[in-house]
Amino acid sequence: MSNQPIKCKAAVAWEPNKPLSIEEVEVAAPKKGEVRVRIIASALCHTDVYTWSGKDQEGKFPCILGHEGSGIVESVGEGVTSVEIGDHVIPLYTPECKECKFCTSGKTNLCQKIRVTQGQGVMPDGTTRFTCKGQEVFHFMGTSVFSEYTVCAEISIAKINVDAPLDKVCLLGCGVTTGVGAALNTAKVTKGSNVVVFGLGAVGLAVIQGSQLAGATRIIAVDINEKKYKLAADFGATDFVNPLSEENKDKKIQDIIVGMTDGGADYSFECIGNVETMRAALECCHKGWGECTIIGVAEGGKEISTRPFQLVTGRVWRGSAFGGVKGRSGVPEYVNKYLRGEIKVDEYITHNFNFEQINDAFTALKGGDCIRAVMHYKQ
Ligand SMILES: NC(=O)C1=CN([C@@H]2O[C@H](COP(=O)(O)OP(=O)(O)OC[C@H]3O[C@@H](n4cnc5c(N)ncnc54)[C@H](OP(=O)(O)O)[C@@H]3O)[C@@H](O)[C@H]2O)C=CC1
Ligand SMILES: N[C@@H](CCC(=O)N[C@@H](CSC=O)C(=O)NCC(=O)O)C(=O)O
Numbered sequence: 583m584s585n586q587p588i589k590c591k592a593a594v595a596w597e598p599n600k601p602l603s604i605e606e607v608e609v610a611a612p613k614k615g616e617v618r619v620r621i622i623a624s625a626l627c628h629t630d631v632y633t634w635s636g637k638d639q640e641g642k643f644p645c646i647l648g649h650e651g652s653g654i655v656e657s658v659g660e661g662v663t664s665v666e667i668g669d670h671v672i673p674l675y676t677p678e679c680k681e682c683k684f685c686t687s688g689k690t691n692l693c694q695k696i697r698v699t700q701g702q703g704v705m706p707d708g709t710t711r712f713t714c715k716g717q718e719v720f721h722f723m724g725t726s727v728f729s730e731y732t733v734c735a736e737i738s739i740a741k742i743n744v745d746a747p748l749d750k751v752c753l754l755g756c757g758v759t760t761g762v763g764a765a766l767n768t769a770k771v772t773k774g775s776n777v778v779v780f781g782l783g784a785v786g787l788a789v790i791q792g793s794q795l796a797g798a799t800r801i802i803a804v805d806i807n808e809k810k811y812k813l814a815a816d817f818g819a820t821d822f823v824n825p826l827s828e829e830n831k832d833k834k835i836q837d838i839i840v841g842m843t844d845g846g847a848d849y850s851f852e853c854i855g856n857v858e859t860m861r862a863a864l865e866c867c868h869k870g871w872g873e874c875t876i877i878g879v880a881e882g883g884k885e886i887s888t889r890p891f892q893l894v895t896g897r898v899w900r901g902s903a904f905g906g907v908k909g910r911s912g913v914p915e916y917v918n919k920y921l922r923g924e925i926k927v928d929e930y931i932t933h934n935f936n937f938e939q940i941n942d943a944f945t946a947l948k949g950g951d952c953i954r955a956v957m958h959y960k961q
C-alpha cells in the first residue's frame with residue numbers, strides 16, 4: 583500500500599481538438615478497491631481521437647485519454663486481493679466485477695458495476711485521482727493510460743503473464759481483442775462462410791484475423807484507403823473493394839457485395855463508425871440469415887436507419903463492445919494465445935514513439951498509413 587501521491591508526466595487534453603499537453607500531474611494514492619499502475623506502453627485507438635475531437639457525448643475535459651495500455655502495479659489500495667505490487671497488467675475499459683447482474687448473466691461482457699462513474703470521468707467514489715496546476719483532471723474510460731501513472735478500479739485490471747512484452751500486448755487492451763473477439767464471440771463466424779469487413783484499421787484487420795481463425799473461406803475487405811489492402815491480405819482477406827474507385831463510385835456498396843457473393847454476406851462487420859456504412863453493412867447481408875455486427879463508434883447524435891423489411895427478411899443487426907470478451911478472465915487468455923503464436927499482435931504496430939511525442943501519434947493515426955502507433959514510456 584502507498585499513501586503518497588506521485589508526481590509524473592501525463593498528456594492532458596485541456597479542451598477538445600487542441601494538441602495534448604505534456605504536463606506534470608499529481609496522481610493520488612489508490613483508495614479502497616483501487617490500483618495504481620506504472621504505464622509502460624500504450625497505443626492510440628480511433629476512439630481516443632473521437633473523444634478528443636469533442637464528438638463524444640460522454641467526453642469530459644480536461645481529461646487524460648488513453649485506454650489501450652499495459653503496465654506494472656505500483657501500489658494497491660485497501661482490500662485489493664487480485665493483484666499485487668509488481669504484477670504485469672492491462673487496464674480494462676470493460677471491467678469484470680464477477681457479481682453484477684450483467685457479469686453473472688452469462689450473456690454479456692458489459693459489466694455495469696462502475697459504468698456510470700466511468701462515463702462521468704471519475705472513480706467509483708465520484709472523485710478524480712489526477713490534479714494538474716491545482717485543477718482536477720477527469721479520468722477516461724476508467725483507464726487514462728496516457729499518463730506515466732494511472733489509478734484504476736481493481737475490477738478494471740487484468741493480471742497477465744509476466745513473460746509478455748508490454749509494448750506489444752498493450753494492443754490487447756482494445757483493438758486486437760475487439761476485432762478477434764467480435765468474429766469469434768459475438769458473431770461466431772462459422773467455417774466455410776463468407777465475411778465482409780468495412781474499415782481496415784486495427785479493429786477491421788483483427789476481425790479479418792478472427793474470421794480466418796474461425797475458418798471463413800472468403801473475406802472481403804472494404805476500405806477507401808487502398809494502402810490498407812496489403813496488410814489485410816496478410817491477415818487473410820481474399821477480396822478488396824474500394825467504394826470510391828472509378829468502377830464503383832456510382833454503385834451502392836451493398837449491391838456490389840451482393841453481386842460478388844451470390845446473394846450477400848453470411849457475416850458483415852462495420853469497423854469505421856460511419857452510419858452510412860453501418861446501413862450498407864446490414865444491407866449487404868444474405869437474405870434469411872446474414873448477420874451484421876456493428877463495432878464502429880458513431881459520433882454523438884448520429885442514428886442508423888434501414889427499411890424494416892431488411893430485418894423482416896432475416897438479416898440481423900447487432901453490436902459488439904470489446905469483442906464480447908470478459909476483461910479479467912478473457913484478456914490473460916488472449917495474452918497467452920499471443921505468446922503461443924496463435925494470434926498476431928506485432929503486425930498491427932506500424933509506428934513507435936516516445937510517450938512525449940503523443941501528438942505525433944495522433945497525426946500518424948489520422949494520416950492514412952498508420953494502423954497502431956505504440957508509445958513507450960520512460961523506464
Ligand atoms: N465497439 C468497440 O468495442 C470498439 C470500437 N472501436 C471503434 O471502431 C472503429 C475502428 O477503429 P480503428 O480500427 O481504431 O479505426 P481506424 O480509423 O484506424 O480505421 C478505420 C478505417 O476505415 C477507413 N474508412 C473511413 N471511412 C470509410 C468509408 N466511408 N468506407 C470505407 N472505409 C472507410 C479508414 O480509412 P483512412 O485510413 O483513410 O481513414 C480506416 O482505414 C472506430 O469507430 C472506433 O471508435 C474501436 C475499438 C473498440
Ligand atoms: N462514450 C461513447 C461510447 C463509445 C463506445 O461505444 N465505446 C465502446 C468501446 S470503444 C473502444 O475503443 C464500448 O465499450 N461501449 C460500451 C460502453 O459501455 O461504453 C459514446 O457515448 O458514444
Ligand SMILES: [Zn+2]
Nearest residue numbers: 627629756757
Ligand atoms: Zn479502443
Ligand SMILES: [Zn+2]
Nearest residue numbers: 679682685693
Ligand atoms: Zn459486473
